[in-house]
Amino acid sequence: MRKAAVIFALLALPLFAQERVVLIKNATILTITNGTIENGSVLIRGSKIAAVGKNIAEPANAQVIDAGGKFVMPGIIDTHSHTAVEGSVNEISLPNTGMVRISDVLTADDISAYRQLAGGTTTALVLHGSANAIGGQSQIVKWKWGHPISEWPVEGAPRTIKFALGENPKSANFRPPEGQPRQYPATRMGVEEVIRKSFTDARDYLAAWDEYEAKRKRNEAAIPPRRDLLMETMADILRGNIDVHSHCYRSDEIMMLLNLSDELGFKIRELQHVLEGYKVAKEIAAHGSSGGTFIDWWGYKAEAYDAIPYNVALMVRSGVLTSVNSDSDELARHLNHDAAKSMKYGGLKEDEALRLCTINGAKQLRLDDRIGSIEVGKDADLAIWTGHPLSVYSRVETTMIEGEVVFDRQRDLQQRAAMKKEKEERLKKEADEAKKDGKGKKDA
Amino acid sequence: MRPAAEVSMNLRRFVAVFPLLILAAPALLADAPGVYAIVGGTVHPVSGPAIENGVVIIRDGLIEAVGKNDLALPHDATPIDAKGAHIYPGLIDAQTSLGFSAPAPRRGFGGGGGGGGARRTEDTPEPSPDTLAIRNAKISDDDADARRATGVTTIITAPAAGIFNGQSVALNLGGGPIESRVIKSPAALQLSFNPRPAWTYPDSLMGVISYIRQTLLDAQQYSAARTVYERNPSGLRRPADNPSLEALQPALNRALPVVFIADSEEMIRRAQRIAAEFNIKYVISGAREAYAFADELKNVPLLVSVKWPVAPTDKDDREDQPLRMIRFRQLAPTTPSVLAKAGATFALVSGAGKTGDFLPGIRKAIRNGLTEDDALRATTLTPARIFGFDRQLGSLERGKIANVVVSDKPLFDDNAKVTHVFVDGREVRLPKEEKKAAESPASPIDGTWNLTVRATQGSVSIIVTLRNENGQLSGTYSGDRGSGDVRGGTYSDGSFEFTISAAAQNEAETTDWVFRGILGGDAVTGTVTTTLGTFEFSGSKSK
Numbered sequence: 001m002r003k004a005a006v007i008f009a010l011l012a013l014p015l016f017a018q019e020r021v022v023l024i025k026n027a028t029i030l031t032i033t034n035g036t037i038e039n040g041s042v043l044i045r046g047s048k049i050a051a052v053g054k055n056i057a058e059p060a061n062a063q064v065i066d067a068g069g070k071f072v073m074p075g076i077i078d079t080h081s082h083t084a085v086e087g088s089v090n091e092i093s094l095p096n097t098g099m100v101r102i103s104d105v106l107t108a109d110d111i112s113a114y115r116q117l118a119g120g121t122t123t124a125l126v127l128h129g130s131a132n133a134i135g136g137q138s139q140i141v142k143w144k145w146g147h148p149i150s151e152w153p154v155e156g157a158p159r160t161i162k163f164a165l166g167e168n169p170k171s172a173n174f175r176p177p178e179g180q181p182r183q184y185p186a187t188r189m190g191v192e193e194v195i196r197k198s199f200t201d202a203r204d205y206l207a208a209w210d211e212y213e214a215k216r217k218r219n220e221a222a223i224p225p226r227r228d229l230l231m232e233t234m235a236d237i238l239r240g241n242i243d244v245h246s247h248c249y250r251s252d253e254i255m256m257l258l259n260l261s262d263e264l265g266f267k268i269r270e271l272q273h274v275l276e277g278y279k280v281a282k283e284i285a286a287h288g289s290s291g292g293t294f295i296d297w298w299g300y301k302a303e304a305y306d307a308i309p310y311n312v313a314l315m316v317r318s319g320v321l322t323s324v325n326s327d328s329d330e331l332a333r334h335l336n337h338d339a340a341k342s343m344k345y346g347g348l349k350e351d352e353a354l355r356l357c358t359i360n361g362a363k364q365l366r367l368d369d370r371i372g373s374i375e376v377g378k379d380a381d382l383a384i385w386t387g388h389p390l391s392v393y394s395r396v397e398t399t400m401i402e403g404e405v406v407f408d409r410q411r412d413l414q415q416r417a418a419m420k421k422e423k424e425e426r427l428k429k430e431a432d433e434a435k436k437d438g439k440g441k442k443d444a
Numbered sequence: 445m446r447p448a449a450e451v452s453m454n455l456r457r458f459v460a461v462f463p464l465l466i467l468a469a470p471a472l473l474a475d476a477p478g479v480y481a482i483v484g485g486t487v488h489p490v491s492g493p494a495i496e497n498g499v500v501i502i503r504d505g506l507i508e509a510v511g512k513n514d515l516a517l518p519h520d521a522t523p524i525d526a527k528g529a530h531i532y533p534g535l536i537d538a539q540t541s542l543g544f545s546a547p548a549p550r551r552g553f554g555g556g557g558g559g560g561g562a563r564r565t566e567d568t569p570e571p572s573p574d575t576l577a578i579r580n581a582k583i584s585d586d587d588a589d590a591r592r593a594t595g596v597t598t599i600i601t602a603p604a605a606g607i608f609n610g611q612s613v614a615l616n617l618g619g620g621p622i623e624s625r626v627i628k629s630p631a632a633l634q635l636s637f638n639p640r641p642a643w644t645y646p647d648s649l650m651g652v653i654s655y656i657r658q659t660l661l662d663a664q665q666y667s668a669a670r671t672v673y674e675r676n677p678s679g680l681r682r683p684a685d686n687p688s689l690e691a692l693q694p695a696l697n698r699a700l701p702v703v704f705i706a707d708s709e710e711m712i713r714r715a716q717r718i719a720a721e722f723n724i725k726y727v728i729s730g731a732r733e734a735y736a737f738a739d740e741l742k743n744v745p746l747l748v749s750v751k752w753p754v755a756p757t758d759k760d761d762r763e764d765q766p767l768r769m770i771r772f773r774q775l776a777p778t779t780p781s782v783l784a785k786a787g788a789t790f791a792l793v794s795g796a797g798k799t800g801d802f803l804p805g806i807r808k809a810i811r812n813g814l815t816e817d818d819a820l821r822a823t824t825l826t827p828a829r830i831f832g833f834d835r836q837l838g839s840l841e842r843g844k845i846a847n848v849v850v851s852d853k854p855l856f857d858d859n860a861k862v863t864h865v866f867v868d869g870r871e872v873r874l875p876k877e878e879k880k881a882a883e884s885p886a887s888p889i890d891g892t893w894n895l896t897v898r899a900t901q902g903s904v905s906i907i908v909t910l911r912n913e914n915g916q917l918s919g920t921y922s923g924d925r926g927s928g929d930v931r932g933g934t935y936s937d938g939s940f941e942f943t944i945s946a947a948a949q950n951e952a953e954t955t956d957w958v959f960r961g962i963l964g965g966d967a968v969t970g971t972v973t974t975t976l977g978t979f980e981f982s983g984s985k986s987k
Contacts, residue, residue, distance in 0.1 A: 087649030088955050088975050092642055100650040107710055109768065136650060149710060176643045177978040183643060221676055223669045223683060227661050229654060423767045426774055430755055
């Protein structure tokens with residue numbers, strides 16, 4: 001009887017629960033894919049964008065946000081992040097650690113995720129580090145601050161993996177302690193060999209399983225092969241089930257990887273950092289790859305000597321799908337600035353600049369049917385800005401993920417006061433107890 | 445009436461053991477279990493309500509009777525006057541690493557060199573699933589004495605080092621050969637999420653999780669391969685033998701529980717995901733953040749460590765900490781009371797804590813809302829049930845093993861003193877106060893050290909307060925890279941090693957910094973191994 005009541009309640013829930021209806025009106029809407037709408041509105045129903053335009057009737061039950069004088073932009077997408085990872089972001093021990101998964105070690109405690117929401121960033125690709133030629137499996141998340149970590153990964157998003165080229169995977173920057181042998185590979189040649197060998201091994205692995213399955217079909221006795229998590233990962237890359245995002249700097253190593261992946265039979269989804277992408281932009285575009293880069297970092301290490309701030313504009317003009325990304329917690333809070341700088345360095349148009357931190361990243365993550373622009377049917381991941389987001393004088397007032405307010409400046413200011421008070425009270429309580437304990441001990 | 449096995453002990457073994465027997469002898473009042481009548485105190489049977497002015501009769505290692513003080517006392521019983529005192533079943537500490545030292549510090553600095561294969565750099569080999577705690581535990585009389593003085597008569601112990609910590613043993617803290625004191629072996633298979641040193645797989649938390657999953661997959665494949673082969677070996681290549689994978693079969697068959705060491709909500713959830721993936725019967729140990737989601741843990745046996753987080757000693761460090769950490773250290777001790785209210789199954793354990801911290805830790809849980817009855821249950825009957833020996837231990841009932849503790853006041857009172865301890869029906873002498881003090885002389889490494897690490901990005905200042913207890917270093921750190929408890933600390937003959945979770949400058953993530961150094965008077969020098977390389981450090985003792 002009680003069970004029946006519970007089931008009924010569960011069934012009834014979606015019918016009776018008040019569906020979220022929010023209307024943002026009087027704003028300048030930067031749709032990204034369909035131009036700018038002055039004095040426009042965005043209607044949100046549930047977790048999705050239900051309408052975008054100039055004259056949207058106000059539903060009776062809608063919560064209305066008057067954004068007069070303000071700008072609405074889709075949530076910023078950061079395709080290179082290491083935020084919200086517990087423990088080391090690098091499993092350093094082996095040249096190929098494709099079996100490890102960032103999804104196993106995400107943590108909802110990283111305050112940087114919340115700070116990024118304050119900068120309008122809502123989605124990120126959280127990557128393994130670059131210590132090895134093939135690193136761990138990465139994870140696409142939304143910064144659902146306040147929700148349990150199990151709800152952060154974007155459901156149904158493509159599986160991804162980190163590759164790395166250049167100095168890091170040859171242990172130039174990650175050296176074992178004195179006395180411990182240096183880990184293979186120590187050269188760019190070795191990095192290439194590690195990747196090629198991983199996939200030839202994977203083919204052998206698949207062949208062993210095929211042979212086993214064939215024997216089983218013939219009802220022959222056969223011992224099942226070992227299920228190897230690393231080889232399974234490599235096999236899934238070959239099958240096209242895992243997208244490769246590769247850390248790289250120099251044009252020679254970029255060409256090596258594009259040629260090698262063509263030879264092995266998979267695509268490089270996104271070249272990360274790709275500071276010399278401008279030298280081989282046509283080749284990147286021809287491969288069908290894309291680039292996620294920094295706008296104005298150069299000269300900070302040997303392999304960054306040929307980096308130029310015009311890289312973004314040159315790649316865009318050559319037809320490469322390009323985004324700006326952060327690699328860090330701090331930069332992820334103002335990727336709009338990096339997008340804006342592309343107008344200074346290389347003269348990208350305003351809409352081209354905006355795409356660098358929105359729809360282009362969504363395409364690189366193969367999530368452009370769900371995020372990256374303000375369109376009907378897409379997730380209501382939005383930020384309301386005090387001014388144009390390409391101006392350094394603008395800041396975020398409110399950030400939403402799937403219609404839920406996950407950052408609000410006014411709410412934040414109130415919380416700051418409450419948290420300060422709580423901290424003072426807790427510290428005082430602790431001090432009082434310590435005093436009492438100390439006294440108790442002396443008396444005894 | 446010595447057991448036949450002891451009589452037939454061969455001469456060589458006797459010679460080897462003889463000095464130990466002499467050392468052990470003073471700790472034990474009686475050789476054979478006798479007959480005792482503990483008369484007049486408040487009896488706390490745990491399985492039923494307390495009995496004022498009660499009696500507990502012990503005979504031949506077992507409890508013969510429990511009742512009011514109107515039972516006829518056996519004429520051959522040694523009477524023990526417990527008027528005004530309290531009588532309990534001996535406490536069970538279901539999570540210790542008693543008898544296992546931390547891995548010895550590596551020789552020299554920066555590891556002892558490679559050598560292919562597993563590239564294991566510790567001198568002490570890491571345990572594996574087939575490591576039996578019963579074969580390796582070396583529990584000194586002092587350790588056993590110190591535990592018993594806190595009312596603990598049964599422990600479960602396993603090494604803390606490594607990932608697969610081996611198979612734990614439930615052990616009475618009495619006299620005699622270890623085999624005669626076993627309650628259950630193996631009690632459980634123990635698993636810890638301990639990354640290995642950098643450049644040895646797995647050296648990250650995500651690597652550890654992959655390593656555990658791969659090992660369990662390998663164990664499944666091992667069993668499948670054997671089954672196929674044994675059905676008809678003709679024409680098949682013989683699968684290799686592997687004792688480690690063999691040892692995992694009872695865990696995969698749900699015949700043996702797996703104890704996962706997991707403290708935070710997210711570590712507990714990670715352990716649960718692994719347990720669900722492999723359909724493993726499991727227990728969570730540590731669990732100090734269980735207060736945050738107690739309702740979801742009702743069906744998970746928990747061993748809650750009463751080693752509660754402590755505030756940094758320095759006032760500035762305390763105030764610099766984020767609210768999240770302050771909340772954790774204040775709310776962690778509410779975990780037992782929150783679990784009790786949620787109706788969860790939990791035991792209280794010393795965990796990574798020191799012997800002397802067990803009762804104070806339980807008292808702190810009581811100050812934070814746990815009832816004394818629930819605390820007693822969580823240290824007696826509940827752990828016995830979790831590990832399946834509640835028919836023998838955990839309460840004062842006729843026929844159960846006579847592990848009995850008498851204390852002058854209710855055991856969880858601040859100034860309670862344990863006056864009598866019976867293990868397997870033998871009375872065990874308790875250490876004198878003076879002896880306890882003499883047991884732990886100040887070690888030259890004890891104290892507060894101001895360390896400077898010369899990292900490539902610049903100098904990093906870290907203050908550590910260390911304390912050496914039988915070669916194991918514990919303590920706290922604070923400074924430029926956050927603060928917290930020191931882990932994996934060891935000290936021997938002037939060289940030491942310990943690990944801190946160093947926060948990056950953005951405070952978000954932490955990575956392990958492993959300090960290895962040598963001591964020279966009031967100065968220390970050595971190296972720190974980090975994921976970014978190895979740096980030198982030096983430091984001096986704070987006056």
